[in-house]
Amino acid sequence: MPDTDPMRVTVLVNGQREEVRTERDTALLYVLRNHLGLTGTRFGCGLGLCGACLVLIDGRPAYSCDTPMWAVEDRDVTTVEGLGVSGRPHPAAQAIIDGQAAQCGYCISGVVISAAGLLAVNDDPSEDEVRAALDRNLCRCGAQNRIVRAVLAAASSLRASRDSG
């Protein structure tokens, strides 16, 4: 049955079906941040050029700042808040804390999403593969080398937990 209310938009975020009132061409970013209170996803440029707004859509990193709501209907959106398991941060986020691999931290949610996207398909990446995967993320503070080391550490902890599990 066609939906008659043009302002009613639904989206599946972090496993929850959410209904919000906005225009269908509103960017996913604003729905996440303002309608759903998921402020870990950040506005950086609005053009998909800096990676601050990355989320996983059907498991793959995508820019939420220029993805309209109509494009994510029936898709599975995961934000940085939805990456952790049972209240613990994603291994990449934990490795970033452990390695003090951030300065201002504004870019770091997007970095964690990129890392999660990479580690989901490759849990033993080389340093060059990590850098290539993170090339969609900009960091202005110069924390890149620490971040790369943290992602490699996260990969190794993921492998260790898989081998022991």
Added chain:
Amino acid sequence: MAGSREARTALPPSLATNPCLGDWLRVLPGGVVEVRSGKVELGQGVLTALAQVAAEELDVDVARVRMIAAVTGISPDEGPTAGSLSIQHSGAALRVACAEARAIYLGAAAGRWDMPVGALTVQDGTIAAPDGRTTSYWELADDRLLDRPATGLAEPKAVPDYRIVGTSVPRVDLPDKLAPRPRFVHDMALDGMLYGRVIRPPSRGATLLDVRAEPARALPGAVTVVRDGSFLAVVAEREEVALRAADLLRADAKWQEEPTLPDEDDLPAFLTSAPAETRVLAESAPPAGAAPAPAARSHEATYHRPYLAHAAMGPSTATALASTAPAGGEAGVRLEVWTHSQGVYPLRRELARALKLTEDQVRVRHVEGAGCYGHNAADDAAMDAALLALAVPGRPVQVVWSRADELGWEPYGPAAVVRVAADVDARGDVLSWQHEIWGNGHVTRPGFGRSVGLLAASHRDGGEPIEPAAEPPLERGGGAGRNAVPGYTFPAYRVVNHRLSVMPLRTSSLRSLGGFVNVFAIESFMDELAAAAGRDPVEYRLAQLADPRGRAVIEAVARRSGWADWSPAASSRSAGHGIGYARYKNSSAYCAVVAEVEAVTEVRVRRLTIAVDAGLVINPDGAENQVEGGAIQATSWTLKERVRFDRLTVTSDTWDSYPILRFSEVPAVEVELLPGHENPPLGVGETAQGPTAAAIGNALCDALGIRVRTLPLTEQQILAAMPD
């Protein structure tokens, strides 16, 4: 007990200005110490370092210290968080204030037990007597105890007794940022909050003639359109509506435009010919009567840097709330502003001035933003939010700048031309040195000039243009003149600054200010002189550097980078290495950098080796992080960055047109912190900027045999620098 000797510690300046101990710290019965600093977290980790200083002097676990974000009316006024001075200013004040607070609480315990203070010990806030009795700061917690001015009678700990200072305590703010929990000003969600967007003029000299506001106002969810002169903005119930309304207003506004900007392709010619105020910043002549050594040769070279953007990852943002006008009308309005400004007090003074309010009517609260690296548009966004909040009293309004406005309207680090000339003796050692600078000043911070230093104020009806940036005196670090005085033992030197009295593009403080281009020029020129004399760059510098701490960082970086044994064959054909050195501000941390570059189709920096002497280091991991980050950012400036513009406006307004270094382009970086030797702590956030640029330029010359004196070191500039 140290205090009983009546030996007074001179109060550090910040504490002398804000002497009430209770302004700096508060003991809470729940086992927490609240610490207030006037300095703010900019992503540099300052709150963690200050918490360490407080915990050290109080003898409490650092986890008990809760750092309170700066807010006007409550926090000590320490001016802006700038110039790598937070540890020197706020750290020094907290050290003395917390030592005194400890003594006061010990005194209270001693009084209660009727025993001498000297018999008591403190461990993690628990005070113990020799007979086994214990109490604690928390049990004794009483605000009245600290409601008194600092006396300087309690002696702070001696450095060898430090247990917390000097250790790598993890950053206090990172767990929130990774959880993630809302911590940025962008993440604030106040009840009833509205969303504002400002429609900036399409070009620098544009004035708003007319705007058709109806289509924007008619959008469902639009609240109001605000126009004041050429300041145009919209407020809406939802952010997506504010964005759409701003697009409509942009399309429906009529502007009168005129070209006001110089020719970017001939920028050095503009900088050296524009009206300027010329001043000799520093001069030193050989002692009278000394026979001047004969000059064997003279050399001269001219260097250029473009305008650079702070280019924060998070656009400038603020939220403001104006109280609904009470009976008193405008005079009774109260304005509350949440901002990532570097200085809540300077911003409050400027907002009050711009809005014709008293300072008491305005409260400014710091909330963290993205790293700013100097004076960016944070204060401008606060003014935007204040103007919109006053238009909708009773509802908070959040303003977020667009990426295009952030890159296109922030105050830039100024472009400059630097000419260096030297007479040298037969060995090539410098006899006399001339350093001449042309460019805009580096300070238009709020409160620094006669005109209001906030962008929106200049666009309002009757608003004055922001006056050309000022030059702070060299004793306070200078602006354009920062690091222009050579740190070497030259018998004579002269430093001249031509501060432009016109300002086509607004400029202000960007990390290291003039230190970036001055060190690039000086250290490039040192290599040119060394090459002309056929001498090794490291030996050439050491031969003319007396300061043992400066020599030590150069020797350390040469050792660690394998300077003496380095050969390009080990890495690649067109590889080179180079060194750069400076003592930041001639008074702060010492830094030497060795860069290895490879130049095939473009310049790639492979490795940076850095040695720093920052005296006593509060948090070694934090300091290394700052030095490494500064060096990587400086690499980005040196290789890629340049604000682009046509005669009307700035055209580099996306990450495509203003590219910065990406993960795959970042060099390996090694940082060595030299032992502090009980020297006082010096800031490290800016020390690597100039030396990194110079090291890269020198390495490029080593690789290609081409001296590129114009930044950034792109293929285009290399081609332009090739001999005909």
